[in-house]
Amino acid sequence: MNRREFVKFVAAGAAALLFDHGQAGARSRAAGKPNIILIMADDLGYGDIGCYGSGKIKTPSIDALAKSGMKFTDYHSNCPVCSPTRAALLTGRYQQRSGIEGVVYAKGPTRQTGLAMEETTFAEVLEKRGYATALFGKWHLGYNVEFNPARQGFDEFRGYVSGNVDFHSHIDGAGFDDWWKNLEKVPEEGYTTDLITKHGVDFIERHKDEPFCLYLPHEAPHYPYQGRNDPPERLGGGKKGRKAKGPEITRAYREMVEVMDEGIGRIVETVRRLHLERKTFIFFCSDNGATKQGSNGALSGYKGSLWEGGHRVPAVACWPGRIRPGTTTDQTVLGMDLYATMVSIAGAKLPTGLKLDGVDLLGMLTENKKLPERALFWRYRKERAVRRGPWKLLVRDNKATLYNLDEDLGETNDLARAKPRMLKRLEDELAIWEQEVSAGVELRA
Numbered sequence: 001m002n003r004r005e006f007v008k009f010v011a012a013g014a015a016a017l018l019f020d021h022g023q024a025g026a027r028s029r030a031a032g033k034p035n036i037i038l039i040m041a042d043d044l045g046y047g048d049i050g051c052y053g054s055g056k057i058k059t060p061s062i063d064a065l066a067k068s069g070m071k072f073t074d075y076h077s078n079c080p081v082c083s084p085t086r087a088a089l090l091t092g093r094y095q096q097r098s099g100i101e102g103v104v105y106a107k108g109p110t111r112q113t114g115l116a117m118e119e120t121t122f123a124e125v126l127e128k129r130g131y132a133t134a135l136f137g138k139w140h141l142g143y144n145v146e147f148n149p150a151r152q153g154f155d156e157f158r159g160y161v162s163g164n165v166d167f168h169s170h171i172d173g174a175g176f177d178d179w180w181k182n183l184e185k186v187p188e189e190g191y192t193t194d195l196i197t198k199h200g201v202d203f204i205e206r207h208k209d210e211p212f213c214l215y216l217p218h219e220a221p222h223y224p225y226q227g228r229n230d231p232p233e234r235l236g237g238g239k240k241g242r243k244a245k246g247p248e249i250t251r252a253y254r255e256m257v258e259v260m261d262e263g264i265g266r267i268v269e270t271v272r273r274l275h276l277e278r279k280t281f282i283f284f285c286s287d288n289g290a291t292k293q294g295s296n297g298a299l300s301g302y303k304g305s306l307w308e309g310g311h312r313v314p315a316v317a318c319w320p321g322r323i324r325p326g327t328t329t330d331q332t333v334l335g336m337d338l339y340a341t342m343v344s345i346a347g348a349k350l351p352t353g354l355k356l357d358g359v360d361l362l363g364m365l366t367e368n369k370k371l372p373e374r375a376l377f378w379r380y381r382k383e384r385a386v387r388r389g390p391w392k393l394l395v396r397d398n399k400a401t402l403y404n405l406d407e408d409l410g411e412t413n414d415l416a417r418a419k420p421r422m423l424k425r426l427e428d429e430l431a432i433w434e435q436e437v438s439a440g441v442e443l444r445a
Contacts, residue, residue, distance in 0.1 A: 033130065033211035034319075035280040036342050037200075037271070039264060040089075040215075041257075042082070042138060042164075042222040044314065045290025047297030048257060052314050054295060057257050061265030062284060062316060069282075069318030070327045070365060077288045078335050079380055080303055080310030082163055083140050083445055085287045085335055086217070090121045090141065090152070092339025092356040096379065096437040099444035104140060106162050106174035113444045114142015115152065120354055122339045123153030123213065129348040132207045135159065136199040137192075137217040150182040154215070157182050158199045160192075164219060167192045167226040167256075169241075171234040191228050192219050193256070197263030201270045208274045213342070216267070217287070220256040221294060227255035253293050278321045281345055283338065286313035300411045306383040306394060307411060322366045329364065331371050332387060337361050375429045377437075384434075386426045391419075393426035400427065 046052055049059040051066040078088035078095055087100035095101055098119050104110045115121075123133045134156040135149045140163050142148070149157040158181055162172035168191060170179040179188055188195060200216050224233045225244045230252060232241045244252050264284065271280050289296050289310045291303045301307025315333070317323055336358035343350060344360045363369035378385040384395040390406035402416040402423050416423050 032279075033347065034345055035211055035271075035276060036126070036131075036213045036345060037204075037267065037280060037282045038213075038215045038338065038342075039267070039282070039284045040217045041260060041284075041286040042217070042219050043288060043290055043294065043303055044221060044257065044286035045294040045296040046299050046309065046312055046314055047295035048221070048290055049261075049314055051316075053297055056295075057254050059257065059261040061261045061268065062314075065264070065268065065282065065284060065318045066316045068320065068325045069316060069323045070329055072315040072317070072333060073328060073330045074332045075285060075313060075315035076311045076332070076334050076376075076378075077286065077313055078311075079378065080288045080305055081380065082138075082287055084380070086139075086141055087115055087119075088334070088336040088358075089338060090115065090123075091119050092122065092336050092343075092358045094336065094357050094377065094437050097357075097441060099442050100141065101379070101443065102381075102445045103163065104142060104445045106143070106172050106176075110445045111143050111174070114144065114147030116444070117146070117151065119152075120351055121153045122342050123149075123215070125153075125343055125348050125350065126213045126346055127153050127155065129346050130211060131346065132203075132210055132212040133215075134199075134203045134212070135215045135217070136203070137196045137215075138163075138219055139217075145183055148180070148183055156203065158188075159196065159217075160219075164222050164224070165192065166224055166232050166234040167219065168230075168232040169234050169236070171232075171236070175234070175238050177236075191259070193259045193263055194228070197266050200263075200267050204267070204270050204274065204276075208276060211346070213346075218260050218263075220260040221253050221290075223291075223293075225249045225252040225256065225293070227252045228259060249293055278319075281317070281319045281322075281342075283315070283317050285315040285335065287335075289313055298410055304380070306378050306380060306385040306396070308392075308405070308409065311378060317365055319365070324368075327368075329368075331364060332376065333361060333371075334358065334376055341365075375426070375433070377430065377433045379434065384430055386430045386433075388426060388429070391422055391426065393423065393430065395430075402426070 051063040077085040079085045083104045084095035087095040133154050135154045137159045139161040160178040162178050165178050172178040289303050296309035299309035301309035340358045341361040344362045376387040386393040390404050392403045394401050401414040403411045
């Protein structure tokens with residue numbers, strides 16, 4: 001099935017699967033232990049895909065998911081960079097609690113650390129619930145075998161543990177081969193994006209008769225900027241190949257996103273072919289905002305910044321029969337909320353004493369319920385940010401600014417002087433939060 005046929009297929013399916021609480025058959029098929037597929041792009045910006053306004057990059061598969069499900073306009077990663085976002089996603093808690101507040105780099109002392117074994121990942125909770133679990137793609141929460149995903153609740157792991165690899169040679173930024181099969185390095189030929197898709201499709205086919213949780217953290221469109229037919233940039237023995245420059249980067253970036261979108265189409269088509277669509281929850285998002293190579297739409301800032309462009313990212317949820325097709329939500333959501341949501345979908349129980357920072361989104365997704373009012377926090381390097389409703393406090397270079405994002409999404413009108421009470425309230429909440437999440441925590445990265 002080519003891309004055009006896939007889009008027509010999904011459109012036809014969406015029309016046929018109109019949301020109806022009265023359909024007992026749909027309820028019964030969705031009951032029990034629904035499958036969960038979590039797909040995450042790497043450095044994909046708010047304006048990088050079609051349904052978020054991109055006119056340059058074609059993403060019909062992701063756009064079709066949005067049409068048959070729910071699009072988020074106020075979804076955020078927990079951090080504007082890779083490792084902390086993934087720590088929050090995997091643990092359902094602010095990344096500061098696990099000590100992963102910065103990037104676990106391929107070079108330097110952080111290479112020897114990672115997500116502590118004492119942390120309870122969503123994979124471990126679902127595994128105990130009887131789910132087959134797998135991660136195919138990027139880990140970036142520890143290079144050493146002791147931190148491997150296969151020891152963090154994932155039955156199967158194929159991919160790389162670093163922040164990025166050459167899409168063809170699979171060599172990381174420090175010059176090491178980095179392609180794993182569970183606890184061992186096992187070389188595998190192929191374009192990284194295609195391999196992630198291939199293993200995802202195979203996993204779904206092998207586990208079609210049992211509940212499964214499939215986590216597909218893609219590398220695209222993170223650098224190195226390479227399309228399917230581009231030469232490797234990193235070669236064995238420390239040698240260097242050809243690196244994309246100028247217009248080549250623009251072309252490669254577009255192709256990287258479009259190939260990922262094609263792979264997502266294959267994943268969705270596999271679910272439909274196996275008649276699993278009504279018992280499968282699919283969620284797509286990005287781990288942080290785009291670099292200057294991509295687009296964050298009307299948002300200010302880029303990856304690495306706590307301006308909206310650094311952490312407000314595209315996100316789509318699809319679950320035929322449970323999530324109404326073609327809906328959009330403007331409720332504020334963080335990546336760490338997916339943990340509680342997946343546990344709720346699976347009907348699983350949290351370990352005694354485990355307290356999550358994220359909230360369950362299931363009622364919002366399936367019944368359009370309002371989330372409880374809450375303050376949300378970001379901290380990266382010397383920047384801080386707080387959200388409460390439309391209000392955002394941003395602290396940069398020791399200067400506090402205040403924005404009403406409902407009226408000023410581009411963060412151009414500082415209201416700190418005009419709204420001193422709101423400024424003070426958010427500053428106080430930030431101080432309390434920082435003290436709480438940092439107390440007794442060993443900083444790992």
